[in-house]
Amino acid sequence: MAWIVPTEADVLTVLSETELASYRALATADGQADPLLPTLAQVVDLVRGYAGAWRPNTLGLPGTIPQKLLAPALDLVAVRLPQRVGVPPKDVRRAAADQAVRLLEQVAAGEFNIEEPDDISSETTAAPRPSIRAGERHFTRRTEEGT
Numbered sequence: 001m002a003w004i005v006p007t008e009a010d011v012l013t014v015l016s017e018t019e020l021a022s023y024r025a026l027a028t029a030d031g032q033a034d035p036l037l038p039t040l041a042q043v044v045d046l047v048r049g050y051a052g053a054w055r056p057n058t059l060g061l062p063g064t065i066p067q068k069l070l071a072p073a074l075d076l077v078a079v080r081l082p083q084r085v086g087v088p089p090k091d092v093r094r095a096a097a098d099q100a101v102r103l104l105e106q107v108a109a110g111e112f113n114i115e116e117p118d119d120i121s122s123e124t125t126a127a128p129r130p131s132i133r134a135g136e137r138h139f140t141r142r143t144e145e146g147t
Contacts, residue, residue: 003060003117004067006040006074014078014093026085035084043076046104052123053108060117068114069107072100 011020020036027035047065051057060066065073079089079097089097106112 002067003064004070005063006044006065006070008036010070010074011036011040011077014074015081023081023085023087035081039077039081039084043073043080046076047073050104050108051114054110056110057114058116059121059123061119061121062123064117066114072103075100
């Protein structure tokens with residue numbers, strides 16, 4: 001499996017075409033831009049953040065997520081998109097989004113394996129951690145004077 005760019009066609013697997021059209025109509029009625037692309041971009045960044053939190057993971061090209069995490073990402077979109085236009089999400093979708101976040105937390109903890117990308121990003125994963133070494137002892141009991 002590869003790293004992929006989530007598309008509108010993917011979103012239509014969790015939202016009906018009618019729902020998506022109504023969210024778009026609500027957003028553009030207020031003079032805002034189409035809410036789908038910014039929402040997808042935010043969720044992609046979120047998923048990449050969780051994936052990159054586990055130091056051994058390698059990130060794919062910008063804008064891509066692991067194929068294994070597409071369904072959880074879409075569950076998050078299905079909650080965020082209605083909220084973006086002031087419509088409360090359904091309880092079933094909210095529960096799916098909560099489960100998606102739990103899975104992403106497992107990814108960040110290294111408890112859920114994701115695939116290596118075919119094309120690697122230059123973006124670094126995980127914040128660097130300080131490295132602390134014990135200092136060398138220059139004096140011991142044997143080398144001290146007066147023993």
